[in-house]
Structures are given as structure tokens and as C-alpha cells.
Amino acid sequence: MVNVTLSPLYRADGSATFTSNGYSVIAAVNGPIEVQRRDELPEEAAIDVAIRPAAGVGGVRERHLESIIQNTLRHVILVSAHPRTLIQITLQIVASQDDSLYPGNLPQAASNVPVLPALLQASILALLSASIPLSMTLTATLISVKENGGVAPSPSAQDLEAATSIHVLAFSSHGDLLVVESEGYFTMDTWEKVYAKARLICHGEKEEDSESEDLSMDTEEVTKLEDILKDAVRQKVAAEYRWKQSPDSAAT
Helix, strand or coil: EEEEEEEEECCCCCEEEECCCEEEEEEEEEECCCCCCCCCCCCEEEEEEEEEECCCCHHHHHHHHHHHHHHHHHHHHHHHHCCCEEEEEEEEEECCCHHHCCCCCCCCCCCCCHHHHHHHHHHHHHHHHHCCEEEECCEEEEEEEECCCCCCCCHHHHHHHHCCCEEEEEECCCEEEEEEEEEEEHHHHHHHHHHHHHHHHHCCCCCCCCCCCCCCCCHHHHCCHHHHHHHHHHHHHHHHHHHHHHHHHHHC
């Protein structure tokens, strides 16, 4: 179940919450704002990403995720539109299904991959809320591979614990693959199944040459992540412009 909320925070230029697959993230965006001289880029905006864990303080795990998200957003945001400025993105992990696997503080060996889709989606939604110019949007999903070679979309904590490998794939609104993060052992045949399933979930279509027999979901049965995000944005825009259609505004 995917739950999206746009602009829940009033003191940020843009904000969003994204909940899916046991993970809930709230994102806040501020910018373009003034940047310190040492971080200033003469021809584009600097991007700063900060991730705060659900409990405790951030460590190596969060720094790694920050670098992935920062590098991804640099290809999505039109950074050349605001040179010598800063775009700040703060991501707070509110809930995590990792807690059922690792009660208390996460060990250093805990996987970085499962929470990444929620972080990416919350970031994009917050950027849209802040009206930051983008060249494209993206959708991301998590898939695990079972011992028998089958692929499981939106795996539970138990699925992740028993999986031979886990994968995060993100696709642009043009259908191009933007992000791939994988952990565990898998073959190229397994990877092809993962890719086909992820593309179907995110973009709602298969590759023309895809002949995978493991796609248990037909295109008609899939609610594309793209459609879910589009519906959330449409509802937000409709709510904000509802005053134009009210009788009082028509009278004036």
C-alpha cells in the first residue's frame, strides 16, 4: 500500500511524505537559497542531502545513501537554472521495517538498500512541492529474489531476511533506468527477471524484447507507481485552485 502526502510542512519551501512497504519518509526541500562561498558552483546549483534515521544519529549507512540520492537528483534537477545557489533536501525516516529485523540500533552490517526507494520517492515529491524545475521525475521499487529464483516485489521483512539477493531499481518518467543498487548473489538470468518486474511496476510496460515467464503481473493488473504519484500531484493542484471555482470568487 502506497500513501503519499504533499506539503505537510509549513516552514519548508516544499515537503512530502511517502509510505510504502513498511517504510515511511518525510522530506523537506528549501531552495534555491544562498550558498556558502566554499560550496558555490559557478554554473549550477549545489545539492545538499541529509538523512536522519528513525532512531539515533546518522552514520556510514546514511552517508552512503545520501551520496546515492545526491548523484541521482543531480541528473533530475535542472541545476543550471539556478547557478551559485543551494538546494537543501532533508529526509527523516519516520518508520522502518528494519526494526523488526534489527531491534534497537541497526548494526553496521544492516542493508542499505530496502529504504532507498522511499527516500528517492519522498525526495522527488518534495521537489515537486517546492516547484523546483526538473528535467524528469522518477519512480523506484524494491524487489527481492527467493531461494527458488522467483522474484518478489515489495518484500516484507521476512522476505528480505530469507532472500538470496535484494535490488532497488529506479526509472525515469521516460522509461530509462536511473538507479541500480543490488546486494547478494544473483545470476544474469535472475537480473533480467528483476529488471522486467521493476520496469512493469514503475513504468507500467515491458521491454519489447522481454520474454520473461516469471512476470506474474500483467500490465493491466499493475497500478503504476507513476500513476500514483501523478494522482497525488493532481489532487494537490486541484485543492489549491479550488477557490477559483467557488461561488464567492466567481462573484468578485
